[in-house]
Amino acid sequence: MKATARTVQTKPVDPIERELAELGEECARVLLLLQRLAKARATDTDASEILGELSATVLHLNVHTKGLDKLIDDLESE
Numbered sequence: 001m002k003a004t005a006r007t008v009q010t011k012p013v014d015p016i017e018r019e020l021a022e023l024g025e026e027c028a029r030v031l032l033l034l035q036r037l038a039k040a041r042a043t044d045t046d047a048s049e050i051l052g053e054l055s056a057t058v059l060h061l062n063v064h065t066k067g068l069d070k071l072i073d074d075l076e077s078e
Helices: 015-042 048-065 068-077
Strands: none
Touching: 015 048, 015 068, 048 068
């Protein structure tokens, strides 16, 4: 018997939806880093590594959210 190949067609992801998904992931990362920071401060542990990660994440958020408000407004008008 000959096996047949199945082709799975995926729906292209809308760039705005991809940005929103990434925003959610980065916000979750910020929340985790803030929790780690609070724990480090409560236990008087060096938090410099956490602060460095938090700084990089905030910078990443800043870059990826530039103009996102206009894209969201466009979604509302669709």
